[in-house]
Amino acid sequence: MTQTRKFAWLWALVACLLLGHNATLWLVQRIVPDTDIMALLPVQERDPVLQASFGHMVDAAQQRVLVLAGAAEWDDARRAADAYRAVLDTRKDLFQAVPITEQTQNDWLGLFQRHRLALLTAQQEQQLREQPSQFWLESALAKLYAPFGGPKLGAWQDDPYGLFAGWVQERAQETPVRPRDGHLFVADAQRQYVLLPLTLKVAALSMTAQETVLPLLQQAEAAARKASPQVDLIQAGVILHAAHASAQASGEMSTIGIGSLIGIVLLTWCTFRSLKPIALILLSIGIGCLGALSVCWLLFGRIHLLTLVFGASLIGVAQDYGIYFLCNRLAADEKLDSASLLKRLLPGLGLTLLAAVIGYTGLALTPFPGLRQMAVFSALGLVFAWFTVVCWFPALINGRTLRSGGLARHYGAALQRWPLWRAGRVSLAAAAIFAVLAGWGISRLGANDDIRLLQNPPKHLVADQLKLGKLLDAPTPVQYFLVRGDSAEQVLQREEQLKARLDQQVAAQRLSGYQAMSNWVPSARTQAARRALVTEKLLADDGPLQGIATQAGEDRQWIAATREALLVAGQPLMLDQFLASPASEPWRHLWLGEQKGVYASIVALRGMDNQASKQVMLAADGLQGVQWVDKVAEISSVLGRYRAYMGWVVLGAYAVVFGLLFHRYRGRTWRVLAPTALASIATLAMLGFASQNLQLFHVLALMLLLGVGVDYGIFMQEHPDRSDRTPWLAVGMSAANTILSFGLLGLSATPALQAFGLTMLLGTTLVWLLVPCFGTVKEIKNV
Secondary structure, eight states: OOHHHHHHHHHHHHHHHHHHHHHIIIIISOOOOBOOGGGGSOOOOSOHHHHHHHHHHHHHHHTEEEEEEEESSHHHHHHHHHHHHHHHGGGTTTEEOOOOOHHHHHHHHHHHHTTGGGOOOHHHHHHHHHSOHHHHHHHHHHHHHOTTSSOOOSOGGGSTTOHHHHHHHHHHTTOSOEEETTEEEEEOSSOEEEEEEEEESSOTTOHHHHHHHHHHHHHHHHHHHHHOTTOEEEEEEHHHHHHHHHHHHHHHHHHHHHHHHHHHHHHHHHHHOOHHHHHHHHHHHHHHHHHHHHHHHHHHSSOBHHHHHHHHTTHHHHHHHHHHHHHHHHHSOTTSOHHHHHHHHHHHHHHHHHHHHHHHHHHHTSSOHHHHHHHHHHHHHHHHHHHHHHHHHHHHOOTTSOOOOHHHHHHHHGGGGSOOOOSSHHHHHHHHHHHHHHHHHHHTOEEOOOGGGGOOOOHHHHHHHHHHHHHHTOOOSSEEEEEEESSHHHHHHHHHHHHHHHHHHHHTTSOSEEEOHHHHSOOHHHHHHHHHHHHHHHSSTTSHHHHHHHHHTOOHHHHHHHHHHHHHTTSOOOHHHHHHSGGGGGGGGGEEEEETTEEEEEEEEESOOHHHHHHHGGGGTTOTTEEEEEHHHHHHHHHHHHHHHHHHHHHHHHHHHHHHHHHHHGGGHHHHHHHHHHHHHHHHHHHHHTTOEEOHHHHHHHHHHHHHHHHHHHHHHTSOOTTOOHHHHHHHHHHHHHHHHHHHHTTOSSHHHHHHHHHHHHHHHHHHHHGGGGOOHHHHHHO
């Protein structure tokens, strides 16, 4: 058995293993690609507590689905909400909904009633310090005799001064939602809404869950509209955005992958007039994708859906090696066996693979886990496709397999008419004009690193999210204060210091309010001080309790019993008690607990716009352990830093590739790199003339363009005789397929992929047009 056949059989074994592993993954394990957009975001390695706080906020919202059913009349809204819920009740394995009953409210209040003596509002505490005994006597009598003296929770004797009722009323102001007729109620000027808070029992980012939950929500919506045709339905939840992203990515993956394959098939047929080259190129691409998926799964334990979308564009690059071999086989003497031909081509093929892998390595240098996975997937795909060409093509193709088609003849003839760079006046004038235009275009480039450019959610989901946020006065999960301390008590004390400053922001109408754990569980120090204040001002022998008894006709026994009952309710409320109670469920995400040896919590902000945030963030100044967090600004800043960093990496990569190529090409090395370098500059200029803002994904595309463009330079310099049309044919076929795949990527509705694809489309086209211009003088003499 020849060495060629040994390699072919060995690679056949590898291919069978890959096929078996992929069959196991998809058919047995039934893996589901990850759709979590957060996987694309940078990991905050320097501050794990900060990263945990953001994850805590995201996780709290991820499994929730909020539905508002609204109508002008309450009965219509309630009827629509009941119809909606009735559909969901058929699948209790998917949704968890807590019924709102009188018992639910009593259970919620029970914990606080047992500790009510130490639960005061800031205003009540100030009044206790400033107001005389007569004020509290009159206040208690007014609540006893007035029929509308404000809300009453339990017997008057349990809360004669209305302190606990006032505290509960202030806590209720943290949300505009109120219980009504067994439902949760909220309203605006036009409609009354029933709020249905739902919790998913399945992972929101699971495609299986999305395929199950979304049809059920659509069925529930139809039922609600049938019950009340005029109902205004507002739905919001991570699963809705994830499902849209999944559907969009799946459609784009199909479009890009199928479009690229059709292009390859047509071009290969028109060039070689044979089905065998088409089958072999598709085989090399298929093995590349199988190998990339298998190894990525073993390395990462999961695969992101956007990795598969990006990997679909790999088709336009992986076919370069097969095309290069096939074009050289077509041009070679029939008597030359394919194994000998491969030995002649192997240095150039090896350099093209190395240059492409260096290009994809640029993606792996970013702090984004999703992009690192894309880089590994793409680089591995190229490696497996390359080995498929090297191991199988010589064994499967001989000198009589291929015949030239009309496209190959006509396209090859065009090389002789292509301009050639020479150091003359015309070339220097062209270079000067190019430099001026390129400088002008690049000077027009702006920069926009806003993380929100990474996604493009549908307008109706954004509109629903904004409307729901306004109705519910919900806090934003990406802007908040992070409070840290050596103990839980210290964290609560620092929260209270921060809240004193935030109250000033509320008074200035920069905020509508805030949510903090210390709103519900004051620090032990504050509880002790308030308990002592209430005891001194309201329960002392010479306090207002004596006057209340006299006015109400009660005796000393009543005074003693009332004082004793209130003092019993003066035990401190512990944080663990609150967190273990049902009342804490809406607020548990605010408490991080112990993280890396420190305790931490979140103070969330309501009703704040971007302009006000510049003033609100100053509330943390000078407060130890308090940090302002703006995740959007932070990640956008990271994107900006890495955009600049990757720009230098691109320049460094040119130097590395130059060093790798110099040993083989010596004085011609600059001719290999010049087309790609000029194409990159021209692409940036064109983006500037189009008023595009530069972002990280444009720069990453330039990194990949280096790997792709250098392939074409190597193809041409491996055959310096310009009368040899083989490299020009290989460049044309490779570039056309790359343009097709990345051009389709440029049509993606995902802005990041669109920017990447557009840059690659422009850059590859320009490299294709420029690479034949950088021949040598020797080529002219040989024509």
